[in-house]
Amino acid sequence: MxxxxxxxxxxxxxxxxxxxxxxxxxxxxxxxxxxxxxxxxxxxxxxxxxxSLPCVHQAASKAAEQGFTHYTPTMGLPALREKLADFYHNFYHAKVDACNIMITPGSSSALQVVLTALINPGDKVVLTDPAYPCNRQFVNLLHGELLAIPVSHETQYQLNLEQLKTHWQKGIKVVMVASPANPTGTIIEQPELMAMANFLAEKNAYFIVDEIYQGLVYDRPAESILANNALPDNVIVINSFSKFFGMTGWRLGWTVAPSHLIPILDRLGQNLFLAAPTPSQYGALQVLEKDxxxxxxxxxxxxxxxxxxxxxxxxxxxxxxxxxxxxxxxxxxxxxxxxxxxxxxxxxxxxxxxxxxxxxxxxxxxxxxxxxxxxxxxxxxxxxxxxxxxxxxxxxxxxx
Ligand SMILES: Cc1ncc(COP(=O)(O)O)c(C=O)c1O
The missing domain is CATH 3.90.1150.10 (Aspartate Aminotransferase, domain 1)
Incomplete structure (x- = not known):
């Protein structure tokens, strides 16, 4: 027995x-x-x-052979944060300080760490219906209250300022959008995004802008909300090496957050994932090179x-x-x-x-x-x- x-x-x-x-x-x-x-x-x-590109494989295996297989700082390899800041400057004419960039294991972790930094139980979080599915689950895990706003082809399946105003209610702490979006591939024009950011800043709510499909736009140049002057301190950008950079399996993403959130994100990251994968970060350094x-x-x-x-x-x-x-x-x-x-x-x-x-x-x-x-x-x-x-x-x- x-x-x-x-x-x-x-x-x-x-x-x-x-x-x-x-x-x-x-x-x-x-x-x-x-x-x-x-x-x-x-x-x-x-x-x-x-x-993923051969240069990524070479850089990652070289780093591993050289013994770079230990944890990096939680916020990420300083060289990669600097390189991303340069990338924003060179390609998006955006002034981003490396100190405001946190490297994460995929943008999935960026979303999780950012939402954990913002949501108290019962806080209302606005997102679109349809939207990237995991966001709803992250909010549920934090006991936030989901406010899904139905969007159709009439607004290119995106939220706009008018809809935000129409649906506004007490207790909204965070609004999440993606541009281009999953599952629709549609974008929000920059002036609209900025108008939404400013409206939310006035309401003292955060604005999470997921730019993970950023480089993959057609018939038009790629853009970032970070290129706008006078960006209010409620805007948090999510990005990733998964899609445009073709590195899904390397599990590497990042967030650009306002300075007041950085020490909080650092502390959360220290506990939630310690650091993003080290060889992947060395690979990413190469994928940001000109060739x-x-x-x-x-x-x-x-x-x-x-x-x-x-x-x-x-x-x-x-x-x-x-x-x-x-x-x-x-x-x-x-x-x-x-x-x-x-x-x-x-x-x-x-x-x-x-x-x-x-x-x-x-x-x-x-x-x-x-x-x-x-x-x-x-x-x-x-x-x-x-x-x-x-x-x-x-x-x-x-x-x-
Ligand atoms: C809009 C959006 N955000 C975030 C993610 C998460 O991607 P990753 O964790 O690979 O960066 C995805 C994945 O499909 C997505 O479509």
Whole structure:
């Protein structure tokens, strides 16, 4: 007989409330389908299909060989913080002090550390519906109160000053936006962003601007709110080496925060993650060099071509498209003409055609059943094939 003592599982309520990331379910199903030998076109995953640059690999392994495998300071390698400050100066004409930059393990940790620094239980946090899903979970973990503002194609799926004013209520402590955004790829113009920042400063609320898709914009130059003069001290920028820099697996991001928050972020970082991965930080030093940035620009152009190819192919297939995404690598598509259940639509589409896309459910509640996200993180031939297969799938459903 075993003498193991009986234990009753009792994990936290907060953990039990955390929602799964539904895209992982689709990804699991897609992988299972592939394992049966069926070809799958992956348009569900939100990461570049390109590998990270060889210069990153070389710099990281050289650092490791030289023994740079210990913790860096919590705020990050001083050389990397300086280099990012130069990067802002050179590319965005933004005056950013290295002291205001904190390097984090992915922007996920930047979001977590910043939200922990700001939210008291019961504080209201405004975000869009749809939005990047994890933000809602971070707020839940801190016992903040979510105020999700529904946004549609009418405002490019973004928040604006007018909406903020309309929805304003007592107790709002933080407003979060992303530009370009996930899942919609749309942006907020700089004058609008600044007007929102100023309105929130007057209301004594913080403004978190997620710029993690910053370099990936099309038909227009990349921008940062940090380039604006007279930026109020409520603005916090989130950024990452994951997307434009193609380093998802290296887990490296950063935040630019006002000086009053820096000692708090430092203390929180010391406890929450100690430091970002050291070899990754050495790799990132190289990815900010001129030659690497030139290679990344070629990749950006590839994403731009893919966006155009996907958009044009969908238009040719007579699909109604309500917005042309200006950045990131996503197209958020209203499928209400074909389905009222985006989850079932994605599952059936995957099983019948091998095209994997993400249901709107991951990104919120508002019209989530009638929206899907297509990621153009695969080549143009595959994108054209995918649209063809989607068209066939829809036609066959109509004829049933
Ligand atoms: C808008 C947005 N913010 C933050 C993240 C987190 O990315 P990472 O932790 O890789 O920097 C993602 C990832 O997809 C995202 O889409």
């Amino acid at each position: 075993s003498n193991k003592i009986q234990f009753t599982p009792n994990p936290s309520i907060a953990a039990a409330c955390i929602q799964p990331f539904h895209v992982m379910k689709i990804l699991g199903e897609a992988k299972a389908l592939e394992a049966t030998g069926k070809p799958v076109i992956h348009m569900e995953i939100g990461e570049p299909d390109f590998a 690497a940035l030139a290679e990344l620009e070629v990749r950006r152009q590839t994403f731009e071509k893919r966006r155009n190819t996907l958009y044009n192919a969908m238009q040719k297939a007579s699909f109604t498209l309500k917005t042309l995404p200006q950045g990131a690598f996503y197209l958020y598509w209203d499928i209400s003409e074909y389905s009222q259940d985006s989850q079932a639509f994605c599952s059936e589409l995957l099983n019948e055609t091998g095209v994997a896309i993400t249901p709107g459910k991951d990104f919120g509640d508002f019209n989530a059943n009638t929206h899907v996200r297509l990621a153009y993180t695969t080549d143009e031939t595959q994108l054209i094939k995918a649209v063809h297969l989607i068209k066939q799938f829809i036609d066959s459903k109509r004829n049933k």
